[in-house]
Amino acid sequence: MSSESGIGSATGSRPAAYMNPYLAGMGIGLVLLAAFVIAGRGVGASGAFASVVSFFVNLVAPGHAADNPFYEKYLSRASNPFKDWLFVEVIGVMIGGFVSGYLAKRVARTIEKGPRISDKGRLALAFAGGALVAFGAQFARGCTSGQSITGGALMNLGSWAFTMAVFAGAYGTAYFVRREWR
């Protein structure tokens, strides 16, 4: 799948090798440290989606949104998602990911899956898995970015419990969906 070497500059038309995982980890750690030092905030992802959902619920049913503490929390932070810190940060994540993929010649239209499952089957499972991820993240007040990485680096007890549970849940499920990937 990948050889772990170097910075990963692409030559010819072949995709570049991925960066050494420890080096990439240090890169992410330094970005997180910069976020702490500059903004006093960590990185996140799930909060951005919650803020977009709250925006649209408020558009369609303002009364319901105002009565609901969950939507209200996001609506009181920013009048629209484009003024929300996490939403703008996630736009940045997409840009940064695309730039990295483009430089390494990894940008391609493809459905990533194992050889034993159809495109439709894989996409249906992607949707179901995505729904579970979104639900779990709201339940736990954060995802692998906000809880595991940000909260983990700050030694938040709940964040570490969450991270252990994520790995437990994933390892426990992997066997049952092995035909999707392998």
Add this chain to the structure above:
Amino acid sequence: MTAPLMTSGVLSPSYDLFFALLIGIGFGFFLERAGFGSARKLVAQFYLTDLSVFKVMFTALVTAMVGVIFLNRIGFLDIGELPLIGTYMAPMVVGGLILGSGFAIGGY
């Protein structure tokens, strides 16, 4: 203490979203460099064929952690201003199990 720069007033809050974008770009860049743009590479962690998720994640944690402790010790970064999340053990563990299961099914 001088940092976080936004809360101590060194940087004007009007730059808030500019830095949000910049930090996001850095985060996304290194995530993709590590190979996390690939769902198959991510889930390979759970079949023990590629442990990159583990290596990247915990290296990032330790790097940021050491930085935070060091910058606090030299009197530069106020830890009290950082996002400490309260502990809600049951929902966090249940939410983690659900998210982890969705991770393996959806490939994030």
